[in-house]
Structure formats: structure tokens, C-alpha cells
Amino acid sequence: MTELIRDTLFGHFLRLVSGGKLLQFQEERDPSLWRQYVHKEKSGRMAHHGHAGEEEKSEGQEETNGDANVGRKSSEASSSTRVGDDPRYNEASGVKIDAEKGRDLNVIDWFGPDDPEVNTNRDNACSAICTVLTQRQNPMNWSTGKKFFVTFEICLLTFSVYIGSAIYTAGLQGIVLEFGVSDTKAILGLTLFVAGYGLGPMIWAPMSEIPQFGRNPIYIGTLFVFVVLQVAVALPTNFAMLLAFRFITGFVGSPSLATGGASIGDMYRPQKRAYGIGIWGIAAICGPVLGPLVGGFAAQHETWRWTIWELMWLSGFTLALLILLLPETSSTNILYRRARRLRKMTGNQTLKCEPEIAAESMTGKDIAMMTLVRPFTLNFTEPIVFLLNLYIALIYGLLYIWFESFPVVFESIYHFNLGEEGLAFLGILIGAFVVIPPFFYYLWKVQEPQFNDNGELKPEKRLPPAMVGAFFIPVCLFWFGWSSRESIHWIMPIIGSGFFSIGTFLLFNSVLNYLPDAYPEYAASVLAGNDFMRSSFGAAFPLFATGMYHNLGVGWASSLLAFLSIVFIPIPFALYYVSIHPARVVDVIR
Numbered sequence: 001m002t003e004l005i006r007d008t009l010f011g012h013f014l015r016l017v018s019g020g021k022l023l024q025f026q027e028e029r030d031p032s033l034w035r036q037y038v039h040k041e042k043s044g045r046m047a048h049h050g051h052a053g054e055e056e057k058s059e060g061q062e063e064t065n066g067d068a069n070v071g072r073k074s075s076e077a078s079s080s081t082r083v084g085d086d087p088r089y090n091e092a093s094g095v096k097i098d099a100e101k102g103r104d105l106n107v108i109d110w111f112g113p114d115d116p117e118v119n120t121n122r123d124n125a126c127s128a129i130c131t132v133l134t135q136r137q138n139p140m141n142w143s144t145g146k147k148f149f150v151t152f153e154i155c156l157l158t159f160s161v162y163i164g165s166a167i168y169t170a171g172l173q174g175i176v177l178e179f180g181v182s183d184t185k186a187i188l189g190l191t192l193f194v195a196g197y198g199l200g201p202m203i204w205a206p207m208s209e210i211p212q213f214g215r216n217p218i219y220i221g222t223l224f225v226f227v228v229l230q231v232a233v234a235l236p237t238n239f240a241m242l243l244a245f246r247f248i249t250g251f252v253g254s255p256s257l258a259t260g261g262a263s264i265g266d267m268y269r270p271q272k273r274a275y276g277i278g279i280w281g282i283a284a285i286c287g288p289v290l291g292p293l294v295g296g297f298a299a300q301h302e303t304w305r306w307t308i309w310e311l312m313w314l315s316g317f318t319l320a321l322l323i324l325l326l327p328e329t330s331s332t333n334i335l336y337r338r339a340r341r342l343r344k345m346t347g348n349q350t351l352k353c354e355p356e357i358a359a360e361s362m363t364g365k366d367i368a369m370m371t372l373v374r375p376f377t378l379n380f381t382e383p384i385v386f387l388l389n390l391y392i393a394l395i396y397g398l399l400y401i402w403f404e405s406f407p408v409v410f411e412s413i414y415h416f417n418l419g420e421e422g423l424a425f426l427g428i429l430i431g432a433f434v435v436i437p438p439f440f441y442y443l444w445k446v447q448e449p450q451f452n453d454n455g456e457l458k459p460e461k462r463l464p465p466a467m468v469g470a471f472f473i474p475v476c477l478f479w480f481g482w483s484s485r486e487s488i489h490w491i492m493p494i495i496g497s498g499f500f501s502i503g504t505f506l507l508f509n510s511v512l513n514y515l516p517d518a519y520p521e522y523a524a525s526v527l528a529g530n531d532f533m534r535s536s537f538g539a540a541f542p543l544f545a546t547g548m549y550h551n552l553g554v555g556w557a558s559s560l561l562a563f564l565s566i567v568f569i570p571i572p573f574a575l576y577y578v579s580i581h582p583a584r585v586v587d588v589i590r
Contacts, residue, residue, distance in 0.1 A: 004146060007327035007334070009220055027342065034342045034351070035092075039109035042354070044093030050101040052354050091350070108339040108353045110138050110331075137338070139267045139329045146327075147267045151276055153326050154260045155283035157219065160318040161226065161253040162287025163294065164311050165193050165538075168246070169403045170295030170418060171304025178304070179239040183546060187404075189246045191539040194400065196250025198535020201258035202375045205528035208259050210367070211355035214333030215263055216326060218255045223319050226253035230312035234305045253315075257284075258531040261512050262523050266329035271451050274443050274462070274513050281508050282432055285501055288399060289429045292406070293422030300418040378522060379529030384575060385519075388511050389533035391568045395473065395504050397537030398561060402428070402497070404545035409484045409493060409554055416490075424494055431498030435505050439465065459517035460579035462510050466572040469506025474562040474569075476500040481558025510572065 005011045006023040014022045027033045042052040089096050092106040142150075168189050175186045204222060208215045229249045236242040264276040295307035328334055332355035339353040378385055402425070410416040410424050442465065451457045479496030515530060516523040549557045 004325060004327055008325055009216060009323045025341065028345065031345050034346055037108050037338065037342065038092045039107045040093045042107040042109060043090055043105065044095035046105045046107060047090035047093060047095040047097045047102045049098065050103050052107055104350055105352050105357065106350045108335060108342060108351055137334060139331060140269060142267060150267060150327065150329065151264065151279060153322060154256065154263050155280055156318050157256040157322065158260050158280060159283045159287045160315045161197065161256055162284055163291045164253065165190060166288040166291025166403055167295035167307045167311055168193065170292050170299040170422065171307045174299060174304030181239055184543065187542050188243055190542055192243055192247040193250035194535050195539040196247040197254035197257055198532045198539065200251040200254030201528035201531045203372065204255040205258045206374060206525050208330065211332040211336040211359055214328050214330040215259060216328045218259065220322055222252045222255050223315065223322065227312060227316045227319050230308055234308035258528040261527050263329045265516055265523055266331060270455055270457060270517065271448050274509060275440060277512050278436065278439060278509050281505055285432045286429060289425045292403065292425050296418040296422030374522060375525045375529040375532065378519065378526050379533060385515065385526060385529065387571050389530045391571050392507065392511050392530060393534040393537035394565065394568060395507055396534035397541035399504065400538040401541050401545045404542050405549055408549045410490065413484060413486055414490045427494035427497040428501045431501035432505050435502045439506065457517065459514050460576050462514040462517060463572045463576045465506040466510035469503040470569040470572060472499045472503030473565040476503065477558045477562035477565065481555045484554045
């Protein structure tokens, strides 16, 4: 529990007020351990050619003084007092500092045999103590129980924000009556919220990749504002104020919707990440699906404002829990703070981590490009990213059409009240739970054995579940559309809606695992682009849904959407085939 609390916002507060006496790190209790965190090989490379990676060599260049000898020089110099005291040599590695390219820096890194960054050639004498130190600090090496608990927190955060979109729909009629607006204008409160949390991650998600920030300040800071502003949403003086604050709360509540997937990736290795993303996906589905149920009974017995109060209570509880018990998951931020602690303890300003070294060379323009431009460029200039995001956006738009089609079907045809209409959404939720066991079995039996010894998998190997899920979307729409009539029992369209969550779950999990694998260095940014694209569709689709269902009828309106989804089915098949059999594609083109 101490290790869990130490890296939370509450833990940082306790350390601050106690002057660092409470919740100390291992190196603070034993300052001599700082040397165990220094990566000798990377420090040697910094001294030799100015960066921690392998030196780029021109063809035919001999490696007499190159990186191949860094490890040998390091081991020889480590036992040489003369070299260690010579300012021309790097202290940690013993490598001579190149006058033109070299930098005298001691690179702080993970350390220990169970750490993914470890080098097996390190001193065996300290391996035991290093294992204890780094297993507990690197999120990849957290205990299973700690990973599960943090995953639960990320899921709760995602649910607490996502439910804010749909919970509003339960009070639409109350808003229409109070402010004297049309149904279409009242829907703007939903669409602007969705638009806000589609735009927000384009800024918040890249910021979470900056080592000095990390993920927790973004999560907790924006959630605090989200909770406070619910008061303005619940007590607006006019309709324009309601819409403005719905957009703002969507914007500030958005980080978890894209960065949540990156946080899952912080903790789970690629072989296991799909399991975590799957559970997180269920939380994302639960939010919009349970919103009408949670808000329906409140709006029916009280007023529309109670739906917002419920949202504030739920998100407020989540905020308190995260302040107390959510540790930082960003490995770059953890390393940055470790290096900063060690510099303060030792006074040695050459102790720096790789992310910090890379950030030093970034200008304000670079940061702006990373936070404001990169998500857009990845989304619109990479054809693969654009096509997959477009497909996911269509599915997401269909999800939000349910909030308009369900009242048409279950209120107008089956005469449900608000609370009963909310219960009808449980079919979508049940479908999501039904698909988890076979999907996890597939991951265990089929996908995991395809990883190589280095824990790598071709990104395209993530796509087969999407090929299956693509067919469930039109099946669901045809079923729902043509079974929604008084002569057919109301359970039939509810059963049909369950196929939607099966298809959505398989598509989302395939794409949200494919994108970070294909763009590992920009995971948060590429997921932010995905969130922006799908939220744009989610914001737009409800605006025309009611008119479409009234003008075309439930059957043909659903069929139109089904035909549209059929057009997108070839996308995962094409990406998979092109990537797995590129030679055949070239032959066909020729």
C-alpha cells in the first residue's frame, strides 16, 4: 500500500509537507544506491557520440573506436581509478568523451533482470537488489494486483466521463419545456459535449507524453475542473449558458477517453495489452449505455437537473479516489522524477534520464507541434490511420444514434416510460459481456503464440477480430430495424441491439491495439486522433437521427445505416492482406 500511495497526488502532498521524510524511495533511504540506476552502456554512448542509441555508421566504416567497444571500455575503466578521475572520461562508463559529439552525462534508467530495459551484461553482484528496486517502480513490472487495481481506476475514470454524454438525454424533454427550445436544439447539449471530448484529447493526450507532465496531473487537474463546472451545467440562467458549459465540461473531461488506452499500454506488455484494452473498452461502452438508465428514473421523478447532479456525484467520487490511490503510470515521468531526486541528493547535475535529455532539445515550437499538430497530421496524412479512424468513427456515430432511435422505438411503438426505456439499453451492455470470454480465449490460444521472442507482433495480426466484428454491425441494424413493430415483442429489437456491442467491441479492440503497435512512439497522439475522429461523428449523427427515423421509418432508416456499414467491411480485410502479402499486391498492380 505504501508503494501505491507514494506515487499518487496524495502521496506527493505527504512527501512535501513532511520534507521528504514520509514515503521515502529506496535511494533516499540509502543514497549510495544511486550508482545502481546509472546505465553504463548508454552513458558510454552519450560520451562517444552524443546520444544513448547505437551510433549510425556509414557503410564499410570500421568499428575500432565505435559502439562495439563501449561495453569493453566500460568494464575496463570501471576498475581503473586513473580513468575514473580523469575529466576527459565519463565517470559511469569510463568512455573517453568525444570533443565534438560527446556529452558527459550519466544516464538514469531502469535496472534489474526482470526489467524490459535491462542489459544482461550488468554486474551480477547487484542484480538482487536491483530487481527489488525496479520491479516496484517500472509500471511494466508492477504486481498483477496493482495493475488490476490501476486498470479499474482508469476504467472508472473513463466511465465517469463517458456517462456524461448519454445521461443528459434522459432530461431532454425537461430542457425543451424549461427553455422553450425544439428537440433538435435540445440535442445540442449532447452533441457539444461529445464534440468537446473529441477535441480535448488532441491537446491533453500529447501533453501527457511530455516527461515533465506525465499522466496524473492531466487526469486529475482536468477532472477537478469537470466536477466543479457541473454546477454551472445544472444551474444555467439560459439555454446558451447550458450549451457553453456542456462543451467546456466535455473538453476538460476528455483526457481519459484517449490517454486511458495509453495508460493501459504503460502497464501491460504487448502480449497482454489487448486484455487490458478489452476491459477498458467495456467501461467505455458502459458509460453511454447506462447513462439513459441512470438518468431516466431521476429525470422521471425529479427534474432534468438531477441527471447532472448524479454526474457530479459520480465524477466527484472518482476524483477523490484518484487523488488518494492513482499512481503515475508514465514510465518517462517516473524516470524523470527519479533523475531529479538523484541530482538533488548527490548534487551531480550529470544524472539525467533519456526522456529528459530528449526534451532538453525541444523548443517551444517543437512542443506546440507535438501537442497541437501531430495528432492531426497522423490522422489525416497517414492513409491507414485515416481509414481505420473513419471506420471507428462510423461505428461511434451509430452508437449515438441509438440515443435518438430508442425513444422512437420504445416510447412511440412500445410505450415505455423514461426509466423503462433506459432498461432497454441493457441489451447493448449484455452483448459486450457475452463477447469477452471468446475474445479472451482467442487472444490466449491464437494471438499470444504469434509474438516472437522479443515480444513483438506485426500490427496487422491485431486485425482478424475486426474482420469478424465488421459483419455484426449490419446484422444488428437490419435486425433492430425490421423487428421494431407492435406485432413483434419488444425483446426482439433489444436482442438485435446486443449484436451491435459485439461488433463494436471486436472492432474497437482491434483498432485500438493496432494503432499503438503501428505507431509506438506516438501512441497517445494517434489515439487522440482516433478519439477526435469518432467524437466528430458521434456529435453529428444525433442531429439528423430523429428526422431520419421519422421520415424513413425505423426499418428503412436502420437499413440505410446497415448498407453504409457494409461499405466499410473491406477495410480491415484490405489492410491485413496488403500487409501480410505485399508481393502479391505488387503483382496485381503490375
